[in-house]
Amino acid sequence: xxxxxxxxxxxxxxxxxxxxxxxxxxxxxxxxxxxxxxxxxxxxxxxxxxxxxxxxxxxxxxxxxxxxxxxxxxxxxxxxxxxxxxxxxxxxxxxxxxxxxxxxxxxxxxxxxxxxxxxxxxxxxxxxxxxxxxxxxxxxxxxxxxxxxxxxxxxxxxxxxxxxxxxxxxxxxxxxxxxxxxxxxxxxxxxxxxxxxxxxxxxxxxxxxxxxxxxxxxxxxxxxxxxxxxxxxxxxxxxxxxxxxxxxxxxxxxxxxxxxxxxxxxxxxxxxxxxxxxxxxxxxxxxxxxxxxxxxxxxxxxxxxxxxxxxxxxxxxxxxxxxxxxxxxxxxxxxxxxxxx
Amino acid sequence: xxxxxxxxxxxxxxxxxxxxxxxxxxxxxxxxxxxxxxxxxxxxxxxxxxxxxxxxxxxxxxxxxxxxxxxxxxxxxxxxxxxxxxxxxxxxxxxxxxxxxxxxxxxxxxxxxxxxxxxxxxxxxxxxxxxxxxxxxxxxxxxxxxxxxxxxxxxxxxxxxxxxxxxxxxxxxxxxxxxxxxxxxxxxxxxxxxxxxxxxxxxxxxxxxxxxxxxxxxxxxxxxxxxxxxxxxxxxxxxxxxxxxxxxxxxxxxxxxxxxxxxxxxxxxxxxxxxxxxxxxxxxxxxxxxxxxxxxxxxxxxxxxxxxxxxxxxxxxxxxxxxxxxxxxxxxxxxxxxxxx
Numbered sequence: 001x002x003x004x005x006x007x008x009x010x011x012x013x014x015x016x017x018x019x020x021x022x023x024x025x026x027x028x029x030x031x032x033x034x035x036x037x038x039x040x041x042x043x044x045x046x047x048x049x050x051x052x053x054x055x056x057x058x059x060x061x062x063x064x065x066x067x068x069x070x071x072x073x074x075x076x077x078x079x080x081x082x083x084x085x086x087x088x089x090x091x092x093x094x095x096x097x098x099x100x101x102x103x104x105x106x107x108x109x110x111x112x113x114x115x116x117x118x119x120x121x122x123x124x125x126x127x128x129x130x131x132x133x134x135x136x137x138x139x140x141x142x143x144x145x146x147x148x149x150x151x152x153x154x155x156x157x158x159x160x161x162x163x164x165x166x167x168x169x170x171x172x173x174x175x176x177x178x179x180x181x182x183x184x185x186x187x188x189x190x191x192x193x194x195x196x197x198x199x200x201x202x203x204x205x206x207x208x209x210x211x212x213x214x215x216x217x218x219x220x221x222x223x224x225x226x227x228x229x230x231x232x233x234x235x236x237x238x239x240x241x242x243x244x245x246x247x248x249x250x251x252x253x254x255x256x257x258x259x260x261x262x263x264x265x266x267x268x269x270x271x272x273x274x275x276x277x278x279x280x281x282x283x284x285x286x287x288x289x290x291x292x293x294x295x296x297x298x299x300x301x302x303x304x305x306x307x308x309x310x311x312x313x314x315x316x317x318x319x320x321x322x323x324x325x326x327x328x329x330x331x332x333x334x335x336x337x338x339x340x341x
Numbered sequence: 342x343x344x345x346x347x348x349x350x351x352x353x354x355x356x357x358x359x360x361x362x363x364x365x366x367x368x369x370x371x372x373x374x375x376x377x378x379x380x381x382x383x384x385x386x387x388x389x390x391x392x393x394x395x396x397x398x399x400x401x402x403x404x405x406x407x408x409x410x411x412x413x414x415x416x417x418x419x420x421x422x423x424x425x426x427x428x429x430x431x432x433x434x435x436x437x438x439x440x441x442x443x444x445x446x447x448x449x450x451x452x453x454x455x456x457x458x459x460x461x462x463x464x465x466x467x468x469x470x471x472x473x474x475x476x477x478x479x480x481x482x483x484x485x486x487x488x489x490x491x492x493x494x495x496x497x498x499x500x501x502x503x504x505x506x507x508x509x510x511x512x513x514x515x516x517x518x519x520x521x522x523x524x525x526x527x528x529x530x531x532x533x534x535x536x537x538x539x540x541x542x543x544x545x546x547x548x549x550x551x552x553x554x555x556x557x558x559x560x561x562x563x564x565x566x567x568x569x570x571x572x573x574x575x576x577x578x579x580x581x582x583x584x585x586x587x588x589x590x591x592x593x594x595x596x597x598x599x600x601x602x603x604x605x606x607x608x609x610x611x612x613x614x615x616x617x618x619x620x621x622x623x624x625x626x627x628x629x630x631x632x633x634x635x636x637x638x639x640x641x642x643x644x645x646x647x648x649x650x651x652x653x654x655x656x657x658x659x660x661x662x663x664x665x666x667x668x669x670x671x672x673x674x675x676x677x678x679x680x681x682x
Contacts, residue, residue: 006404006433031446063347064454072422072438078414089447092349097413097438099426106430113405113435118459256627282414286597288629299496304663 005046007109014042018105022112023137029135064094066119067308068110069126070102070154075252075281077125080152083302084123091310093120099218100127108138120313121148123305126156132195134158148312150305154197161314163325164305168198171294171330172205175276176248178332180213182340184246184274187220188238190231192252199224202250203280228253236261240272246274246338252283255291259337270339281334289336301328346387348450349621356632357384357533359446359533363453364478406650407449407460410445411468411495416593416622417639420465421493424643425464432651434461445470449479460653462489464646466503467497473498473536491646491651495538503653504666505646509539512671513546513633517589519673521554523681525587525615529562529579531572531595540565543619569594577602580614587615587679593624600678611680621674631679642669 011018016035023155024031024039025048031039042048065088069077081097088095096119098110105125122142130136130323136159143161152164176335179187188341189206192199203222210217223238225231231254237242239261249255255277259269269289277284280295352359355642365380367370367390372380377482383389406429410418422438434443437460439451441561448468455463463483471477473658479498484490484502493505520528530547533540551558566572579585581603590596596618600610608614610630618625621636645667 008433062454071415073416073419075414078419081413081440085442092347094450095439096455097440098436099422099438101426109435113403114437262628281622283627286601286624286628 003042005048007048007112008105010039010042010046010048013217018108019135019137022108024139025176026137028137028204042074042155046083047060048174059314060117061114061270062118063087064119065096065306066111066114066122066279067124068107068114068124069097070098070125072099072101075217075283076296080302080305082124083299083304084306085302086299087303087306087312089227093306093310101131102128104129104133104135106143111138111142115142115147121150122334123150123152123309124301126154126197127150128196131197142211148309150309150312152301155223160325162305164301164308164328165325166296166301166328167329168201169205169208172202172248172250172278173209174205175278175294176206176209177213179246179248179274179276179338180209180215182246182338183284185215186218186221186242187215187243187248188220188244189247190235190238190247190249190258191222191224191329193224195280199250206336225254232257233263236264240265244273247276249275249277250295252277252279252281252291255293255337256283257286259287259289259291270337274338276332277337282315284318284333284335292335292338293333294330295333296330297328304328343347346384346389347550348453349446350381351383351387351389351662353381357450360476360478363449363562365673367482368477369478372404374652375513401458402654403459403461404433404461405437405560406647407439407452407463408436409441409448409455409464409465410438411441413438413440416624416670417494417620417637421466421643421646425647426638426643426647427640428598428644428647434645434651439581441468441471443469445474445476452479452483456488462491462650464493464643464650467495467538468487469537472497472538489650493642493646497538502663503646503649503664505642505649505669506666507637507669507671508640509542510546510549512637513543513589513591513619513672514550516619516635516673517545517550519546520587520589520615520617520679521550521556523587523615523679526556527559527562527581527583527585528556528587528589528604529585530564531576531579531588531599532563532565532591534565534567539579540591547589556578573602575596577605580608581606585614590616590618592616593620593622593632593634596634596678597624597628598622600628600630600632606659611678617673617679633676633679634674635671636674638669638672645669658666 007021011150021039023052024036049322076208097167100107107130150162191203194200207217223234230256235257245256255275258275262269262273277291280293282289286292348359348362352362362380365377400661419645426436441448448471480500490502496504532544535541576598588599596616599616603614618632618634621634625632625634
């Protein structure tokens with residue numbers, strides 16, 4: 001059997017990054033001529049064919065939508081996929097899912113693979129690493145070649161395309177305001193590192209809410225988690241070392257970990273500590289106490305993204321480009337983890 | 342743009358099932374000649390090309406694995422995918438995921454789509470509807486054409502291929518024996534309908550454990566859930582109407598719903614009722630009390646399935662067919678939801 005050489009193998013063989021190979025094959029001026037020639041010669045030798053989307057789009061419609069998400073063990077992304085599936089199927093489209101596992105390289109490889117004739121367009125949310133690198137050439141290139149892309153949740157304003165988001169800053173602002181209205185002044189924040197776009201926006205919302213209520217921001221009450229699998233220690237330190245009366249967490253895993261940490265110190269939730277999370281997933285629903293949370297409505301977000309993509313795919317001829325950003329409404333689901341003072 | 346007609350459209354147009362279209366295109370003798378001719382004429386008219394796997398396999402290797410799972414909002418399947426991803430990536434393979442949403446038609450459509458040159462082989466778990474219909478022609482056809490398939494979890498012995506399973510009956514037997522060892526005699530079972538292969542096996546394990554301990558099986562203490570989204574009423578009726586001292590549930594959603602139902606009746610878990618679930622997911626870990634459960638090790642299952650598929654893909658020439666069934670070990674994770682009498 002003839003084996004097809006992959007982007008990854010070329011990168012490994014020439015000891016350059018996958019991004020460099022991908023850019024060289026597209027003759028990007030960011031890459032030195034020397035490298036470009038080397039990559040192209042190697043690719044030719046091993047019969048590697050970069051995708052030619054324009055050609056494949058002209059020849060056939062696959063009636064398939066490609067989804068790229070950062071991770072799968074995450075209830076929010078699973079609900080977005082359900083929402084996409086529903087609208088896609090109603091309109092006669094199939095759905096293919098690939099995971100970037102929060103890796104830039106995997107995002108590039110998966111897009112390259114799917115764009116090669118398997119799908120008509122993408123619905124995607126950026127990997128953490130892509131947000132950190134701010135390297136979006138693989139996405140803009142695909143858009144430039146005529147394949148539509150709709151981004152959701154983790155987006156970048158540097159990419160011109162249709163987008164579906166929630167107003168993360170306003171949603172966080174409202175959640176923190178809800179805590180302040182209940183009489184709490186010492187509100188801690190458990191958030192992600194700043195380069196995760198939605199984490200940054202939710203952090204901004206927290207700061208604004210405190211400021212608008214004349215509460216000084218205490219940086220000791222803000223913790224930024226890099227690795228979700230090892231967040232327990234940092235959260236325990238926050239709760240153990242500071243007198244706080246409420247916590248706003250930017251996802252439900254941080255929220256449930258905060259409740260477990262409070263139990264360790266015999267601090268009762270909600271009697272002594274109120275907790276609000278973000279994302280209305282199965283943890284928020286089934287944990288005891290059940291968790292008050294900002295509901296993101298992943299089903300609706302996915303459905304809207306699918307609708308936007310299909311509309312663009314089925315436009316007659318080339319209409320004028322006019323990208324839209326749809327904002328899905330959020331709301332607070334009140335459960336057992338919050339109490340008034 | 343030229344639009345490709347889909348299996349679904351042909352079925353709708355001719356008012357026959359997707360299965361009939363798929364079988365007709367393959368000249369299956371199960372379908373009347375009249376229908377076969379009609380379907381083939383229609384497909385030809387609209388330029389529908391059924392996949393020709395043998396040809397595509399000869400021409401190229403995609404280095405991509407296709408996964409078909411019944412649903413995505415299910416932690417077990419998500420962990421299996423992680424396990425597959427890990428081993429696949431280590432070996433230079435990409436992974437594409439499609440969902441059947443428990444539908445036979447979607448399973449057929451997705452396999453047809455992926456087999457058409459996008460992937461080298463399948464890793465899959467059957468949809469509920471496929472298990473109910475016992476129609477596996479879409480899978481056996483793909484295997485006969487030379488594309489390897491590895492099945493996991495929900496399998497069928499009617500399909501000859503490599504398989505990765507756990508010993509569901511033994512795992513259930515051990516969990517129920519664990520409850521009996523703690524002194525409980527009135528052990529209820531919350532399970533699925535019988536046509537779901539793993540649910541049936543776990544039910545068998547429950548019955549055998551009771552029998553081996555000379556405990557009469559009380560059919561009133563066994564409830565079979567068809568629709569997981571509406572299981573609460575049946576579980577509340579079980580707990581409200583019967584004096585039981587332990588519950589074995591065949592998945593973690595049934596287990597956590599049982600705990601919530603017990604709370605409603607002011608029955609304390611574990612003091613008055615012990616609960617064991619199946620699948621060590623985030624609910625079991627984060628609910629309060631945390632749930633004692635049979636751990637299926639989805640990561641290991643996915644990794645093993647990927648290894649088996651890749652080995653078969655990379656066999657030199659045509660070696661003799663010799664399908665294997667690997668059994669992954671399970672173990673009981675003891676948490677807060679079980680107590681001794």
